[in-house]
Amino acid sequence: MTIELKKEDILEISPTFRFQWEEMQNCYVVLYPEGMVKLSQSAGEIMKRIDGNKSIIDMIDDISTAFNGADVEKDVLKFLEVAYGNGWIRTK
C-alpha cells in the first residue's frame, strides 16, 4: 500500500468485508467473497474495536487498559497495517 496509516486516523471495516464471531471456529473471522480468514485472539481483540468512531490512539489505549496496561502499540500497528493492506479496513 502506498498510503500509510496515521495514529489519528479513525478506522472502519470496509463494506466489502464482514467481520464476525464464529462460534464453531471459536474465533473471530473476516469474510469476503467465497473466502474466510480466521483471526488470532489478539487480532480479534483489535478488529472488534474498529467501529468507525475510535482513532488508532483510542484503540491502543483501550486495548492496553483491557490487558492490565500492557504495551501493545507495536503489535496493534503491525496488525492494522496487515488488515489495511488486505483491504479489510479503511480510514474514515
Added chain:
Amino acid sequence: MATVGLEQNNQTKPLWLLAELTYRCPLQCPYCSNPVEMSKYKKELTTEDWFRVMQQARKMGATQLGFSGGEPLVRKDLEDLIKEARRLGFYTNLITSGVGMDEARIVAFKEAGLDHIQISFQASNEELNNYIGKSKSFQHKYEMARLVKKYEYPMVLNIVLHRKNVDQIKDILDMTVDLNADYVELASTQYYGWSRINIEQLLPTREQLKNAELVAREYQEKMKDKMKVIYVIPDYFENRPKKCMNGWGNIFLTIAPDGSALPCHAAGQLPGLEFPNVTDHNLEWIWNESPDFNKFRGTSWMKEPCKSCDEKHKDLGGCRCQAYMLTGDATNADPVCGKSEFHEELHSDVDRIGKLAGDEKFEAKPLVFRNMKNSKNFTAKKTPETV
C-alpha cells in the same frame, strides 16, 4: 470448550454450502457444470426445505453460502432465502449470469442482506458472449455489473476460458478493469459433463495457454492493489492433479435442486453413490455418517500409485470424477498425474486436439448447447462419457 473435542477428532466441517436452487437457466453455455442428465430432475426443494438445510448447515459451522443454479434468479423466493441466510450469519454469495436481474432486485437483495454478487461473462465482445450463452445478454450483463458496484457490493466477474475465447484474454481483463471488478476468476473449462461432450471444440492449445498465462500474470501484477485476478491453468496440461474440492467431504457440500447432497457438484455422475437427500436425512448424518461422504474421504480408499505416493496428502489423488470418466474406475489416480498409467493417453488426446485446432472442418463441428432438449437426448442415449 465444546469445539476443542471436535478438532481433536479431526472432524471436518462443511464450511462451504453450495445451494443449487434450480437447473432452470436462460443461458445454454456448452460447458455448464450441471449434469447432462438434468432433465431427469423435475422436483425442486421448497423455500422451507432450503431454510431447514441452511439452519442445519450453519449449526455445523458453515459460513459461506453460494446461491447457484442453473440461474438462481429464476427462483421467486430468492430474496426470502437471502434474508434467512443472513439472519443465520452466513456470508451470502449470489452466483449468477445477471439475466433476470434489474436495479429493483439488486436493491431488494441488498436490503435482504446479500453480501456479494458474482456475474459471469461468456466473452468480452457481444457477438461471442451471446453465441456461447445462446442469449442476447451481453449489454444487460454489462449494465448489471455497473449496478452491482453502484450499490457497493464486492463484485467477482467470472469468465470460463476455452479455445473460442482464450485469445481474447487481454480484452476480457480490460473489460473487468473497466467494470471495477474486485476479483476476476479466469476459470479454465473443466471437462466433465457438457464440456466433455464439447471437448474437441473447447480445449485450448498449448500455445494459447502460454499466451493466456503471460497476460494473466501481467494483469495480476499491474492491478494487484485494485483487482485480484485468479487464473489457474487447466489441469489436462499438468503433471500433478489438483486437490479437488479441497478433498472429498472436507469443506464443500453441494445440495442439488432436488435436495440430493453431494461432496462436489460433478459427483452425480459417479457410480455406486446413493445421493442422500435432505428431505430424508439431516445434514449432520449426511456429512458425518452417510456412505457417500465417507467413500473417498481421506486416503484409506486409495490404491496404487496413490497409496504409497509421498504426495498423497497434498493432492488426495486428484479428482474422483475425472478418474472415473477417463479410466472407468473412480478409485484410480486422476490421470492428470504423471504416475497414472492413463496419463500418456490423456496427454496424447490433448495433443491430437491441439493439432486439429484451427482446421476449418474440425472447427466447424457444432457445439452441443446445454438445454433440456439436448439433455433428454443424451440421457436417453446415455453416451456422454464415451463421446
